[in-house]
Amino acid sequence: MLNLPENFKSYSEARQEGFIRLKGLKESGKKVVGVFCSYTPTELILAADAVPVGLCGASEDPISYAEKTLPKNLCPLIKSSYGFAASDTCPYFYFSDLVVGETTCDGKKKMFEWMNEIKPTHVMQLPPGRTSGTALATWHSEMQRLKDVLSRTLQVEITDDDLRQAIHLKNRERKAILDFYDIGSLKPTPLSGYEINTLIDNNTFLFDTEEKIAILEKRTAELLEDYEKNFKGKPSRPRILITGCPTGGVREKIIRRIEELGANIVGFENCSGPREQKDLVDENKDPLLALAEKYLRVNCSVMSPNPQRIEAMDEMIENYQVDGVIEVILQACHTFAIESSRIKKFVTEQKHLPYLCLETDYSQGDTGQIDTRISAFLEILA
Amino acid sequence: MNYVGIDIGSTAAKTIVFNGEKVIASFVMPTGWSSKETAVRIKGQLESLGFNVESADIKTIATGYGRISVEYADMVLTEITCHGKGGYHLFSQDGVIIDVGGQDTKVITIKHGTVSNFLMNDKCSAGTGKFIEIMANRLAVDIDELFSLAEGGTPIPISSMCTVFAESEIISHIGAGQPKTDLAAGIVQSVVSRVALLVERHDIKGICILTGGLSHNQYFRKQLGEKLRREIHTHDLGKYAGALGAALIAADKFKH
Numbered sequence A: 001m002l003n004l005p006e007n008f009k010s011y012s013e014a015r016q017e018g019f020i021r022l023k024g025l026k027e028s029g030k031k032v033v034g035v036f037c038s039y040t041p042t043e044l045i046l047a048a049d050a051v052p053v054g055l056c057g058a059s060e061d062p063i064s065y066a067e068k069t070l071p072k073n074l075c076p077l078i079k080s081s082y083g084f085a086a087s088d089t090c091p092y093f094y095f096s097d098l099v100v101g102e103t104t105c106d107g108k109k110k111m112f113e114w115m116n117e118i119k120p121t122h123v124m125q126l127p128p129g130r131t132s133g134t135a136l137a138t139w140h141s142e143m144q145r146l147k148d149v150l151s152r153t154l155q156v157e158i159t160d161d162d163l164r165q166a167i168h169l170k171n172r173e174r175k176a177i178l179d180f181y182d183i184g185s186l187k188p189t190p191l192s193g194y195e196i197n198t199l200i201d202n203n204t205f206l207f208d209t210e211e212k213i214a215i216l217e218k219r220t221a222e223l224l225e226d227y228e229k230n231f232k233g234k235p236s237r238p239r240i241l242i243t244g245c246p247t248g249g250v251r252e253k254i255i256r257r258i259e260e261l262g263a264n265i266v267g268f269e270n271c272s273g274p275r276e277q278k279d280l281v282d283e284n285k286d287p288l289l290a291l292a293e294k295y296l297r298v299n300c301s302v303m304s305p306n307p308q309r310i311e312a313m314d315e316m317i318e319n320y321q322v323d324g325v326i327e328v329i330l331q332a333c334h335t336f337a338i339e340s341s342r343i344k345k346f347v348t349e350q351k352h353l354p355y356l357c358l359e360t361d362y363s364q365g366d367t368g369q370i371d372t373r374i375s376a377f378l379e380i381l382a
Numbered sequence B: 001m002n003y004v005g006i007d008i009g010s011t012a013a014k015t016i017v018f019n020g021e022k023v024i025a026s027f028v029m030p031t032g033w034s035s036k037e038t039a040v041r042i043k044g045q046l047e048s049l050g051f052n053v054e055s056a057d058i059k060t061i062a063t064g065y066g067r068i069s070v071e072y073a074d075m076v077l078t079e080i081t082c083h084g085k086g087g088y089h090l091f092s093q094d095g096v097i098i099d100v101g102g103q104d105t106k107v108i109t110i111k112h113g114t115v116s117n118f119l120m121n122d123k124c125s126a127g128t129g130k131f132i133e134i135m136a137n138r139l140a141v142d143i144d145e146l147f148s149l150a151e152g153g154t155p156i157p158i159s160s161m162c163t164v165f166a167e168s169e170i171i172s173h174i175g176a177g178q179p180k181t182d183l184a185a186g187i188v189q190s191v192v193s194r195v196a197l198l199v200e201r202h203d204i205k206g207i208c209i210l211t212g213g214l215s216h217n218q219y220f221r222k223q224l225g226e227k228l229r230r231e232i233h234t235h236d237l238g239k240y241a242g243a244l245g246a247a248l249i250a251a252d253k254f255k256h
């Protein structure tokens, strides 16, 4: 019998529910692996017959806890992720048998060293760029290493067949996610950016990939119908593309506000959007190599150089018929902050669209200023 | 038809009445602690000048951080849009508008007569009117005195990024017996550098216009011009740019 944490009674209902569901799953013998980032090859975890769960760092609550160990001037996502672990308030972390991280930004990779003291944390050594001759080979061997660690820790054998199946399943999920995102390209869009963000985030807390696919397909079909019936031919509000850091932690403060103030968010060129989904894993290659190739293509600013992000953005601006780009930079995220000048240049000089950068954290202290900036930006678009 | 623009900033509230052709009234009052009360006072003042904002032949747009407190406004807009419109109207040329406000400093790019881009200072108050106010308090002078002291001084560099730390830097300089003139010059320089940094993040094409509370200050204007190596234009109505813009937009929107 597994134990519940001591302070279980003080948890919110949703959190208690998550706990109970996951507890049931674990009691049935399932293993759970906590993941953080788009670079994590979840196929390997599925092939190990374990459940990958996204360990969100999207809440302000545990940040003060994290600051006992981590510096204050650090990205809120990292502090929140670590804070959940250290304060033992995240059911998903609590039940994880293993945590998988990558050496993405400096903050995250050093944080994982601390996390490892609480729970076994395997860190994949992500190459800092894709262009060097050894990048792919390194990443390929890291896939192999993760496979070994998973087999050893979870005491399973991972066959190539298991891997192929997992790759196929994940590719199906990716297609379902992409179709759902694609609704945003309809004009006017029947789908709010707030919903995109929420649904995708909530899906990371479902443990059955087939269930996820079903939910997405159903919602996509509903939205298409809704568009035909109620939206087609109607005027559109200004269409915004979000880019930059993951936005799960500023969903209320920024994502919701943009739409309340009069625009539609039609797409996310960040890890809350199709960044990872948009190209599939090659099903006809050696599975580990195919995974290495695919995950090396993720267009995060931690890659240097990273021209592919601009290409992806170009494509999205056209596809989604975007009127303006808003970049969200989490405080102290150096890679995205430095890259933002390049993004601004591209958006304003090459796409001739207005661009706004919002630098913020998870606190509520700057809501007034954020509102003014968003309103002023939307007034430019009006 | 008359059009009223009200710009309630963090320290001063500016009001303009525009009759569709020219400005026929303008006044400033301190915002005080409640922008709601200020809005009521503005209404009273307008009435005493013969303008009843409730009547159908007056249209009002409110802007500035207290804009939502103006319950009788027909529309609210951000200070960015209004300053852009007002600033452009004063010179009828594309360029950048620099507004050093009490709480926020804004740099607004005007292209083809409308706002195309803007930047605001981040969370902190360095490079805003608030910084100057706090530092003047420390030196026990008012803002005008601070600027006249600065003119005769050699700036002592102030390196702190944050207003609170900069204040303690000043305190330690005072303790070390540094002359007030040099401290005042250092304070002004620090604001000038901050504002210039924000401006330089913009691609300046066209003229530079300084609006807002500091636009009447010749010393500040000169220093900023030297730092940016370009001429800074000001206008008698510079302080009213936001309110003027609001009134002009009201005229555009509600004229039929």
Ligand code: SF4
Residues within 6 Å of the ligand: A036, A037, A038, A039, A104, A105, A245, A246, A271, A298, A300, A301, A302
């Ligand atoms: S933004 Fe980069 S580091 Fe952060 S989750 Fe996405 S891929 Fe990972």
Ligand code: SF4
Residues within 6 Å of the ligand: A075, A076, A077, A078, A104, A105, A106, A107, A108, A245, A246, A302, A330, A332, A333, A334, A335, A336
């Ligand atoms: S948002 Fe930036 S700093 Fe934060 S974890 Fe992602 S890459 Fe690192």
